[in-house]
Amino acid sequence: MSTSQRRxxxxxxxxxxxxxxxxxAIIAAIVVPQLSATTDDAKVSALASNLSRMRAAIDLYYQQHGAxxxxxxxxxxxxxxxxxTKGTGDASNAAAQxxxxADQLTMYTNATGHACSTTDSTxxxxxxxxSAELGLNGIPKNPITDNRTVVVVDTGNLIMTGSATAAGWRYDIQTGKFIADDANYDDL
Structure with missing residues (x-):
């Protein structure tokens, strides 16, 4: 065997x-964008699921309380x-509302909407x-904004407008409309 064949x-x-x-590199260029798109799709799907869950809870509360x-x-x-433990929100301003x-959706309530952490006939x-499933104050995080804060308005016409407060959700107490605080997804 020659030297060149061995080498x-x-x-x-x-x-x-x-x-x-x-x-x-070509395979990576094809796969990486697909993984990124899958992650975005999962976030949008989680957002739609959270919106559905919150809207169902709001509707059921309305049916049982009339407000x-x-x-x-x-x-x-x-x-x-x-x-x-008593509920603490008093509906006097946006933060209290x-x-x-949060209290009225995550605690037991009586017919007038007063909230308590324990139940009885009242x-x-x-x-x-x-709330135990969802973490702090029971409100799920918006997976797009990674925020669970709810901005409450009482205008009767909830629209996405510039807000000084970065939040996860926007909610109108007059209409019960609950949307993501993100102009790209406020139509879900």
């Missing part, structure tokens, strides 16, 4: 290695049964969403 069979040439690298959550105070006069909204409605 040739011992490894890959530079040209062969470059061809393999180019092929791998939308956040429109009335969640603060319970007197005491809660079994040493439960957002807290009333506090027989709800909870409409399980």
């Amino acid at each position: 040739r069979s011992g490894g890959f040439s530079l040209i062969e290695l470059l061809i393999v690298v180019v092929i791998l 939308y959550p956040g429109a009335s105070t969640a603060v319970t006069p007197g005491t809660c049964p079994s040493s439960g 957002a807290q009333a909204f 506090f027989r409605f709800g909870p409409y969403i399980k």
